[in-house]
Amino acid sequence: MSRFLNFDTLSLHAGQVVDPEYGARAAPIYQTTSYVFPDTDTASSIFNLERGGHAYSRITNPTVGVLEQRIAALEGGSAAICTSSGMAATFCGITAILEQGDHIVASTQMYGGNISLMKNTLPRFGITTTFVDPTDTDGFRKAVQDNTKLIYGELIGNPGLDILDLEAIAKIGADHHIPVMIDATFNTPYLCRCFDYGANMTVHSVTKWMGGHGVAIGGAIVDGGNFDWGATDKYPTITEPYAPFTGINLWDEFGPSAFATRIRAEAMRDFGPSMSPMNAFLLLQGIETLSLRMDKHLSNTMDLLDYLSNHDQVSWVNHPSLPSHTSHELARKYLPKGAGSIVSFGVKGGREAGKAFIENVELASHLANVGDAKTLIIHPATTTHSRIDADALVAAGITEDMVRLSVGLEDVADIKADFENGFRAAKRITKK
Amino acid sequence: MYFDVGGKQVFATTGGKPFDNSKPTVIFLHGSGLDHTFWGLHSRFFAFRNYAVLVPDLPGHTNSEGPALTSIEAMGDWLNDVIEALDANDVSLVAHSQGCLVALEFASRYPDRLRSVSFIASGLATPVNDVLLNAAENDPEAAIAMMLGWGFGSAGHLHQGPIPGNSMVAGGRKVMRGNVPDALATDLKACNNYKNGVGAAEMVSGPIQVIVAGKDRMAPGKATTELIEHLSDPDVTVIARSGHMVPQEVPDQCRALLKAFIFSNNPAT
Structure with a gap:
């Protein structure tokens, strides 16, 4: 060798x-x-x-x-x-x-x-x-x-x-x-x-x-x-x-x-x-399968970015791979394979709509972790970042309507179908 | 510690104990582009067993003032100056790769200072190919990659180092990056130009140890065989599974061999 x-x-x-x-x-x-x-x-x-x-x-x-x-x-x-x-x-x-x-x-x-x-x-x-x-x-x-x-x-x-x-x-x-x-x-x-x-x-x-x-x-x-x-x-x-x-x-x-x-x-x-x-x-x-998993995380992420960006129940989508992201050029420089599999997005209708979305998806797990093989979602303002003060929350770029998504390795069509259930529930809240 | 040799500052580690020249001395010599850290798994062992230990950085390497010396003969003389500066006694030399050529020169010219010499992974000469010589001057990263790629055997490439958590290859790369381009290029030219191996080897007297790496691509079998043939009654051991970087790849075996040889030929009280 x-x-x-x-x-x-x-x-x-x-x-x-x-x-x-x-x-x-x-x-x-x-x-x-x-x-x-x-x-x-x-x-x-x-x-x-x-x-x-x-x-x-x-x-x-x-x-x-x-x-x-x-x-x-x-x-x-x-x-x-x-x-x-x-x-x-x-x-x-x-x-x-x-x-x-x-x-x-x-x-x-x-x-x-x-x-x-x-x-x-x-x-x-x-x-x-x-x-x-x-x-x-x-x-x-x-x-x-x-x-x-x-x-x-x-x-x-x-x-x-x-x-x-x-x-x-x-x-x-x-x-x-x-x-x-x-x-x-x-x-x-x-x-x-x-x-x-x-x-x-x-x-x-x-x-x-x-x-x-x-x-x-x-x-x-x-x-x-x-x-x-x-x-x-x-x-x-x-x-x-x-x-x-x-x-x-x-x-x-x-x-x-x-x-x-x-x-x-x-x-x-x-x-x-x-x-x-x-x-x-x-x-x-x-770790033995790190590159295989990361490639799948990334391909699912890109697919979901396209889906979320075009969804009428989504007010905004945030990921460095999107040209609209302020760090897009830095992401291309430092992360040419892809900028990770965390996505944040806003559900139209604010806090209650976001809550309805999270409570009505089934495949995506509502929990405080990222980087699992399974798709995970959470509401940072009330969980992971709930113990930091309001100023720090703003400084960290966290909004009330933010949902953090850790994209998993499932078939992406199934993730989208699961999200549709969440968005339908969020829409019902918005209409009330 | 730092000390003065010929008006230049020389850095050496002493194995975690103050250098005490009333004790028998073990001096470790590193190879091309490397430094004192190469010997970390050996120097401390002897220092804590009542030896005065000295692990110098060659001039122009890491912490020692430059410039790097341009010939093996000059390095041999510099080593004598180091020993004189510290008034070191009963010296056992332990050398690796390029350090072995320095040890050959020193041992052939200053035999009275020595109690024993240990050569690890060396031949009588170290011819360096033009691609590496050129890279050392003009593309140091490529030169480092060649040397580490050839230098380490499977254990290095598989990051199976003996210290939990440590990567030998990455550690070597960091050290060599601090010694390019000047020190590494000068070292390699000095090795390539050294032609006095046969004459020097035949002048070496006293207890001699040769540790051979079975999978050495930097000092392959033929070169090592020539060295052994021209030395007087060396104690030869082959470590079959090691690449060129013996003291790091198989430190426990290497240390055991050095311990047995030095304890026997240059005992500390």
Whole structure:
């Protein structure tokens, strides 16, 4: 093997060493808390980061390790760490480099959990955030302060679907020597490899399209390995001796995977947000078919965009693939295969009509998730984004009549027929 | 740590322990376009077993001041300057790929400084084809892709690294991107121009170890056989399943071999 393997091949094989004892072709589920050391020297070597290996499943696990290495391979990152959820990944990534008194510049259009973390939770620990409209690229530059240590955003904003001008944002980061962390959940590495455009880390809720079947919660943080932590003294957690590991200097010893190693050594040990081996196994099954599923998600999405755009019960349709979307050109640049399978639209008649639509579809499931194989719908203003205040709701581009649709893999004719039932119910409300 | 050699700043890691020249020393030499991080799974092991460990970046590579040195002979002399600058003693050299050519030159000219030499994935010479030489100067990404593509065996291409979560290939790419075009192009030219392998190998004395990668496409079997033939009674081990990047692809096997050889020939108290 002398050439680099392509995406679909890596989706199936990366990270897995075929079980040497029984020859199991699938990655085995190592459902164990701990590992028998062959001798004391090996044990001390693993604990002292002198060699790879497993000591305790809160820190590493062989099944989880396969998933981590597969995600790193698909992203083109130097290392990945899987966590119990996407939010855990985000938290671990932030706390690996930020401390009391530090500052984040972040997009206004993000998952409600991300906004709540930065707006409500992190300030309790002395970390503040300035939120910037993702379409206002220069606003990111203006928001940078002396204590800014991270720029954060979602490539495809949730739920407004505005696309970050990633290269421009990455340049702002590079100019100020600040790493750029991108929540790449909505795009997955199949649609865009963010490191190719200058991002320094990505985080994923692998619960969504990466896993794709709605059966396991999980997260991942990927180290792009492309940030020069040693160029300034702003990031002591990476470049200064780390006392709990005999004063190890992670930047000196691990170079391109220093950031990931910090998370492994600190967050996984001290916070403990580990992914279960069973979940890693389930998520691996999903990743094996990532490109096939994404292609079908995208083709169904394009079909439904045409259907919704021409429907007399729909007041507006929002998706970056539509020429009318403000991010259309950015979507063509960063997401040439397609701009994901989340669509938002307004049902004529406002809140009550939208409610009637949601309550009268049957195939489409009304729930708080995206990226399932099945079609999902929700009303963000009363659910996923209900805990953020009115101003933040407006900033996130959420309206009362908005329905968020996560397009699934069903036969698209059946999705349309199901929606017709919803629209008929909405029409009845409108006529009253 | 940084230290001065001939008026230039040299960077080296020391395996997580301060460099103590009262202890026997293990020096690790990296290959073309790479740096100290190549040896992360080996340096720390020896540092925590009472050796003074030094993993320098060659001049012009990553953290060491440039320019890159233009000949293998100059790199051999520079290594001697490094050892003198630190007053290092009882040196065991561990070298990979281009580092082995440097080790050959150094060992042939400064035998009194050495307690042992370990050559990993090397021949007596490293001829470099014109396509790669040209790419290193004019299309660094292509050069990096060629070197990593040929350099790593199946474990690398399948991202089966020994550290959970880590990708060896991606890590190597990030390091090499920091050392192009100047350092990589200069390294490859130096390798291509090096013709003193036979003479140098025949001058090397003392305990010699050769670790051969069974699936090496950068230093194929014929080149390695020539090296072995011209060395004096080397301890040879073939790791059948490894590609060229032995210390990263099969670190546990590689470390075990180095441990047995260095502990035996250059024991630390």
